C-alpha cells in the first residue's frame with residue numbers, strides 16, 4: 497500500500513530545500529495527516545493548522561433580554577487554547593491536513609488556478625495545493641502568514657491578491673529546478689489509480705479520528721459578571737490537551753470510508 501502522507505512529507509522536504517523563500521520553514525516542526533472527504537463532495541483539498549496561537553483572554557457567552565437589553569444568562573468563563581502535539585522531544589507547530597480521496601482526484605483543468613499553468617499536466621494542481629499550504633506558514637513562525645493590503649495594512653483575509661501568484665511562481669521555479677521525478681510520481685495518479693497500483697492508500701491520522709488537534713475551551717473559576725445572572729455550564733472539553741506519537745494511527749482510506757490498520761505484533765492497550 498502507498499503511504500500517502502509520507503510521500504507528501506518527502507515531497508514537501510524537497511520543495512522547501514529547493515525554494516529559498518520557503519527556507520524559513522522547519523519541517524521537523526510540521527506534521528502531515530489525512531482527513532476524510534469524498535471526491536464528489538465540495539470542500540477544501542487541504543488545510544494548514546497553526547498550533548502556536550496564544551491562549552485567548554478569558555471570555556464568556558451571554559444572552560440578553562430582547563426588550564429590556566438586560567443580561568439574562570451567561571456561560572461559565574473560559575479561555576481558548578491550542579493543544580500540544582509532541583513527537584518525541586519535538587513540539588509540533590503546524591499541521592497540514594490533506595482531505596482524501598478528494599485531494600488525490602484534484603485536477604488542474606477547470607480550476608481557477610489553471611491560468612497560472614498554461615499547458616501544464618493535471619497533477620500540477622495538487623503540487624500547487626501543497627505549496628499553497630506551506631506558504632500559509634508565517635515566515636516568522638508566529639502563526640499563519642499575514643496578508644498585506646496594497647496600503648501596507650494587514651488584511652483580515654488569509655489570501656491577499658498576490659498569494660496565488662506567489663504560490664504559482666514557487667511551483668514553476670520548483671519544477672524548473674528538475675526535481676527527482678520519483679518524488680512527484682505519486683501525484684499523477686488519481687485515487688482509483690493509486691488503489692489499483694499499490695493495493696491501497698494509507699495515511700497518518702490521529703487516534704480520535706475523524707477529529708484532530710483543534711483549539712478547545714478550558715473552563716475558568718471566575719465569578720459571574722452580575723450577581724443574579726443565571727450561569728450556563730460549558731460542555732466538558734472533548735479535545736485532548738496533549739497528543740504524542742502514541743496518538744498517531746495509520747488508516748486505510750477508500751472512496752467511501754476509512755479503517756484503522758494495526759501493525760502485526762502491535763498490542764492494543766486493554
Ligand SMILES: [Zn+2]
Pocket residue numbers: 628632654655
Ligand atoms: Zn489557503
